[in-house]
Amino acid sequence: MSETLTPVRPGKLIINGEAVDAASGKTYETYNPATESLITTVAEAGVEDVDRAVRAARAAFESGPWPKMKPAERGRILHKLGDLILQHADEIAHLETIDNGKPIFESRYIDIAMVSDCFHYFSGWATKLTGETNNVSPAFFTYTLREPLGVVGAIIPWNFPMIMVGWKAAPALAAGNCVVLKPAAETPLSAIRIGELAIEAGLPPGVFNVIPGRGSVAGEALVKHSMVDKISFTGSTEVGQHIMRTAADTVKKLTLELGGKSPNIVFADADLDAALRGAMNGIFYGKGEVCAAGSRLLVEQSIYDDFVAKLADAAKKRVPADPLHPKTRLGSLVNEKQMKSVLGYIEAGKAEGATVVAGGERQTVNGKGYFVQATVLAGVRNEMKVAQEEIFGPVLSVIPFSDLDDAVRQANDVFYGLASGVWTKDVKKAHIVARRLQAGTVYVNTYNYFDPAMPFGGYKGSGFGRDLGAACLSEYTQLKSVWLNLE
Ligand code: NAP
Ligand code: MG
Numbered sequence: 340m341s342e343t344l345t346p347v348r349p350g351k352l353i354i355n356g357e358a359v360d361a362a363s364g365k366t367y368e369t370y371n372p373a374t375e376s377l378i379t380t381v382a383e384a385g386v387e388d389v390d391r392a393v394r395a396a397r398a399a400f401e402s403g404p405w406p407k408m409k410p411a412e413r414g415r416i417l418h419k420l421g422d423l424i425l426q427h428a429d430e431i432a433h434l435e436t437i438d439n440g441k442p443i444f445e446s447r448y449i450d451i452a453m454v455s456d457c458f459h460y461f462s463g464w465a466t467k468l469t470g471e472t473n474n475v476s477p478a479f480f481t482y483t484l485r486e487p488l489g490v491v492g493a494i495i496p497w498n499f500p501m502i503m504v505g506w507k508a509a510p511a512l513a514a515g516n517c518v519v520l521k522p523a524a525e526t527p528l529s530a531i532r533i534g535e536l537a538i539e540a541g542l543p544p545g546v547f548n549v550i551p552g553r554g555s556v557a558g559e560a561l562v563k564h565s566m567v568d569k570i571s572f573t574g575s576t577e578v579g580q581h582i583m584r585t586a587a588d589t590v591k592k593l594t595l596e597l598g599g600k601s602p603n604i605v606f607a608d609a610d611l612d613a614a615l616r617g618a619m620n621g622i623f624y625g626k627g628e629v630c631a632a633g634s635r636l637l638v639e640q641s642i643y644d645d646f647v648a649k650l651a652d653a654a655k656k657r658v659p660a661d662p663l664h665p666k667t668r669l670g671s672l673v674n675e676k677q678m679k680s681v682l683g684y685i686e687a688g689k690a691e692g693a694t695v696v697a698g699g700e701r702q703t704v705n706g707k708g709y710f711v712q713a714t715v716l717a718g719v720r721n722e723m724k725v726a727q728e729e730i731f732g733p734v735l736s737v738i739p740f741s742d743l744d745d746a747v748r749q750a751n752d753v754f755y756g757l758a759s760g761v762w763t764k765d766v767k768k769a770h771i772v773a774r775r776l777q778a779g780t781v782y783v784n785t786y787n788y789f790d791p792a793m794p795f796g797g798y799k800g801s802g803f804g805r806d807l808g809a810a811c812l813s814e815y816t817q818l819k820s821v822w823l824n825l826e
Contacts, residue, residue, distance in 0.1 A: 346379075347378050347379040347434065347437075347528065348379065349366070349379050349380045349381065349382070350369070350379060350380070350381035350382060350527055350528055350531045350551060351381075351382050351531065352382045352384055352388055352392070352548075352549065352550050352551065353531060353534035353535065353537075353538070353547070353548055353549040353550075354388065354391055354392045354395055354545075354548050354550070355391075355392075355395035355399075355544045355545045355548070356538050356542075356543070356544030356545065356546075357538075357544075358531075358534075358535060359382070360382050361382045361383050361384055361385055361388050361552075362385065362387040362388055362391070363383075363385050363387070365382070365383040365385065366380040366381060366382055366383055367380065367381055367383045367524065368380055368381075369381055369438060369525070369526070369527060369528065370674075371437045371438070371440070372439070372440040372671045372672065372673055372674050372675075372708060372709045373437075373440050373661065373662050373663075373670065373671040373704065373707065373708040373709075373710075374705075374707050374708065375707045375708065375709075376707075378437055378438060378528070379528075381527050381528075381531070381551050382551065383524075383551065383552050383553070383557075384521070384550035384551060384552030384556075384557040385552065385556060385557065385560075386556065386557075386560045388550055388552070388557070389519070389550060389552075389557050389560040389561050389564065390560070390564070392519045392548040392550050393490060393492075393519055393561070393564045393566050393567055394566065395544065395545035395548060396490045396517035396518065396519050396545050396546070396548055396566075397489070397490055397517070397566045398545055399517045399543060399544065399545030399546050400487075400489050400490055400516070400517045400545075403517075403543050403544070403545060403546065404543050405515065405517060405542075405543050405546045406487055406515040406516075406517075410465040410466045410468070410515075411465070411466050413462075413465045413512070413513065413515065414462040414463060414464075414465035414466055414513065415462070416462075416540055416541045416542055417458050417461060417462035417465065417509065417512055417513055417540075418458065418459055418462035418463075419540040419541065420458045420533075420536060420537055420540035420542070421455045421456070421457070421458030421459040421462065422455075423536040423539060423540055424451065424454055424455040424458065424533065424536060425451070425455045427532070427536065428447060428451045428455075429447065430532070431446075431451060431501060431529050431532055431533070432446035432447035432450065432451050433446070433663075434528040434529050434532060435450060435500060435501050435526075435528070435529045436662050436663060436670070437528075437662075437663070438500065438525075438526045438527070438528045438529065439497060439498070439500060439525075439526050439670075439673055440626070440662055440670045440671030440672060440673055440708070440709070441625060441626060441662060441670045442662050442664075442667040442668055442669070442670045443662060443663050443664070443665060443667070444665055444666075444667065444668065445624070445625065445670075446501075450499065450501050450502050451501070453502045453505060453789060453791075454501045454502050454504060454505035454533070455505075456505070456790070456791050457502075457505030457506060457509040457510075457791045457807075458505060458509045459791075460509070460791035460792060461509035461510045461512075461513040461791065462509075462513060464510070464513045464514075464809070464812060465513045465514075465515075468485050468514060468812060468816065469485060470482055470483035470484045470485045470818065470819075471483050473820075475822075477825070478824065478825055478826045479822055479823060479824060479825060480823040480825055481820070481821065481822050481823070482820075482821050483818045483819060483820055483821070484818070484819040484821060485816045485817075485818055486515075486816060486817055486818075486819055487514045487515035487516040487815065487816055487817075488514075488516055488568040488569050488592065488815060488816065488817055489516060489517070489568040489569075490516065490517050490518075490519065490566055490567050490568050490569075491507075491511040491516045491517070491518050491519075491567070491568065491569045491570075491571060491815060492518075492519050492520075492521070492561040492562065492564070492567045492569065492570045492571070493507035493508060493511070493518055493519070493520040493521070493570075493571045493572075494520075494521045494554070494558050494561065494562075494570060494571070494572045494573070494574065494582070495507060495520065495521070495522055495523060495530075495572075495573050495574070496523050496573055496574040496575075497523035497525040497526040497673050498625060498628040498629060498630070498673070498731075499625070499629075500522055500523065500526040500527075500528075500529045500530055501529035501530065501533065503522075503573055504520065504522075504529070504530050504533050505791075506573075506795075506806045506807060507520065507571050507573075507806070508520060508547060509791075510806075510807075510811050510812055510814075510815050511571070511815045512542070512546065512547065513812075514812055514815040514816050516568075516815055517545060517546045517547070517548075518546070518547050518548065519548045519550060519561060519567070520534075520547070520548065520549050520550070521549075521550050521551070521552065521554075521557050521558050521561055522549065522551050523554075523574075524551060524552060524553050524554070525673055525674060526673070527549075527551035530549050530551070531549055531551065533549075534547060534548070534549035554578065558578075558582075559585070562582050562585045562586055562591070563585060563588070563589070564589075565589050567589075567591065568591065568592065569591055569592040569593065569594075569814075569815070570582060570586055570591055570592075570593055570594075571593075571594040571804075571806075571814070571815075572593070572594065572595050572596065573596040573597075573630070573806075574596075574597070575597065575598060576597040576598050576729075576800060579595040579597045579802060582595070583595065592814075593803075593804065594796075594802075594803070594804030594805070594806070594811075594814050595797075595802035595803055595804060596630065596795075596796055596797060596801070596802050596804075596806060597630075597755075597757075597797060597800065597801050597802040598630060598729040598731075598755055598757070598800075598801065599630045599631055599632065599634075599729060599755045599756075599757030599758060599797070599801050600634055600635055600726070600727065600728065600729050600753050600754070600755045601621075601631055601632060601633050601634060601635065601755070601757055601758040601759050601760070601778065602633070602635045602636075602637050602749070602750035602753075602759050602760070602776070602778075603617070603618055603621050603633030603635065603636050603637070603759070603760035603761075603762075603782075603786060604637045604740075604746050604750060604759070604760060604761045604762065604772065605618065605636065605637065605638045605639065605642070605646065605762045606639050606743075606746075606761070606762060606763040606765070606768065607639040607641045607642045608763050608764050608765055608768075609762035609763050609764060609784070610762070610764060610784070611642070611646065611649075613762070613784060614646075614762040614784075615646070615649050615650065615653060617633075617760065617762060617782075617784070617785060617786045618633065618636050618650060618735070618786075619650070619653050619654070619657065620786060620787055621633025621636075621760060621786040621787055622634055622636070622733065622734070622735040623654075623657055623668070623669055623713050623733050624787050626669060626670055626671070626672055626711075626732065626733050627681075627730070627731065627732045627733040627734060627735075628672065628673060628677070628731050628732060629787070630757055630758075630801075631757055631758035631780065631787060631795075632731075632787075633735075633758070633759075633760050633786050633787070634729070634730060634734070634735065634736060635719075635721075635726055635736050635738060635750075635753070636650075636735055636736065636737045636738065637738050637739075637740050637746050637749055637750060638737055638738070638739060638740070639739075639740060639741075639746070640739045640740065640741050643737075643739045646737075647696060647715070647717045647737055648696075650696070650697070650715050650735070650737065651696040651697040651715050651717075652697075654697035654698055654712075654713040654714070654715045654735070655697050655698070655713070657669050657713040658702075658712075658713075659671070659702050659704060659708075659710035659711070659712060659713075660704055661704055661705075669710070669713055669733060670710070671704075671708040671709050671710045672709045672710065672711055672732060673709075674709060675709050677709070677731065677732065678701060678709035678710075678711055678732075680730075680731075680732070681711050681730055681731070681732030681733075681734060682700075682701060682711065684724070684725055684728070684730045684732070684734060685699050685714060685716070685725075685734060687724045687725060688716045688719065688723065688724070688725035688734075688736070691720075691723045691724060691725070692718065692720075692723075693716040693717065693718050693719045693723065693725060693736070694716065694717045694718045695714065695715070695716060696715045696716070696717045697712070697713060697714060697715040698711070698712030698713045698714035698715065698733070698734075699712060699714050700712050711732055711733055711734075712733070713733050714732075714733055714734040714735065715735050715737060716734065716735065716736050716737065717737050718737075719736040719737055719738045720738065721738055721749045721752055721753075723736070726738060726753075727753060727754070729755070743768065743771070743772065746772070747772060747775045747776065750776055751775075751776065751777045754799065754800040755797070755799060755800050755801045756777045756778045756779065756797055756798030756799035756800065756801050757778060757779055757780070757796075757797045757798075757801035757802075758778055758779065758780040758781075758782070759776045759778040759780065759781050759782070760781070760782040760783075760785075760786045761773065761776075761781065761782070761783050761784075762783075762784055763783075763784075769783045769784070777798045777799060778797075778798055778801075779794075779795065779796045779797050779798050779801065779805075780793075780795060789807075790807070791807050791808070792807070792808055792809075793807060793808055794806070794807050794808035794809075794810040794811060795807050795808075
């Protein structure tokens with residue numbers, strides 16, 4: 340298996356515009372899950388480092404140039420960061436693939452584009468944030484000011500390490516906030532590299548800080564810190580609930596993007612070749628470690644058996660392989676724990692009566708790695724564990740439905756509400772189903788598309804608030820109402 344291009348430098352904390360060690364001097368090791376080998380060591384932020392980073396961000400917000408800068412200048416700096424990410428695309432994509440195990444094709448051509456697009460898109464918003472004048476009475480001049488919140492703490496997961504930097508930091512910074520970002524301990528390397536590039540782009544000291552460390556220590560300290568105004572979190576439901584409780588003490592604003600168990604509905608009248616490709620990419624892109632994964636495939640009864648047979652054939656061709664090979668489309672899961680959890684779900688599905696029609700096993704590549712085969716479970720009922728719980732791996736649960744009402748009922752009969760898909764050639768049916776699905780995103784005859792201009796977030800147990808789009812800027816600003824007496 341091809342290894343790192345060059346030795347990867349030890350990762351540091353990025354605090355106040357400098358790459359520094361942890362105050363304790365502590366470091367931890369980050370591994371390549373595909374080879375099980377050590378990549379490098381990373382400085383491990385403790386409570387003291389979080390405090391240092393938050394104070395740097397606070398000082399940058401209170402007395403630094405960032406919030407007072409002309410918005411056009413702020414926009415130029417963020418645009419330059421987007422450019423620098425593109426200029427270092429090969430290097431960052433490589434870091435992402437060795438740290439996370441995802442195919443280099445995805446890191447290099449999907450994730451890099453998304454993270455640089457985020458900085459470019461939101462750089463344009465810096466100049467377009469406005470308040471309004473309000474028509475109250477001739478006796479007053481009344482208007483609103485849209486102001487940044489102050490210090491934003493961003494806590495992100497390991498499945499899209501670099502993309503999440505763009506989703507969280509780009510809009511928060513464009514609005515004039517300062518950011519302290521905690522990457523997942525498992526995958527810190529791309530965020531640290533982007534933190535270094537932010538300094539090169541000209542972000543003033545303290546405006547963007549990156550503090551790799553454990554969630555239970557560094558994440559916890561960030562959520563508790565009284566100088567942090569908001570936490571923007573993406574991750575598991577359990578940790579999101581915990582953050583919500585902890586944040587109550589300091590009345591912090593929150594955006595929570597939590598898990599999903601998204602239904603992808605295939606009607607008999609769909610373009611079935613397209614639906615097959617959509618079902619495959621809906622679950623196997625990102626190894627299925629994707630919050631929006633179309634992990635519950637609802638297939639109309641009349642085509643169920645044929646469609647399951649086609650899925651099984653296609654899944655057997657999607658063989659796990661070296662993530663650094665450009666042709667690979669299924670990489671290694673992020674670590675051994677995640678692999679064991681996914682294999683446990685496959686066993687639970689079998690125990691409840693589901694049939695494994697493709698995959699189902701661990702696989703190694705050159706004798707190493709935490710790969711799981713592209714797995715299709717047929718004969719799944721919506722009440723089974725594999726239909727209700729987020730597996731977060733390459734496992735598709737295929738469930739039959741009888742008609743439109745039954746499809747919508749089963750689709751919505753779940754705790755989550757993040758994404759959904761519908762495949763049909765009947766335009767009216769597509770719009771009816773789109774209205775009835777309880778999900779933050781509905782894909783019609785496509786799946787797993789994302790763009791900085793389209794808001795993304797959850798209904799129900801999948802959280803609240805929105806990343807991306809113009810909508811997310813209200814998550815990083817607050818309104819001040821000004822009354823001026825004219826009499
Ligand atoms: P996770 O365990 O919830 O971790 C997410 C982040 O929270 C990590 O940075 C983690 O740190 C940190 N964290 C853990 N405990 C914390 C605490 N007590 N206080 C503050 N921060 C804490 O989730 P994960 O295992 O990384 O990611 C998988 C999950 O994220 C899945 O359930 C998936 O659906 C969800 N997800 C949702 C979306 C979405 O947009 N809705 C996107 C991606 C993933 P450490 O890991 O470093 O300890
Ligand atoms: Mg790693």
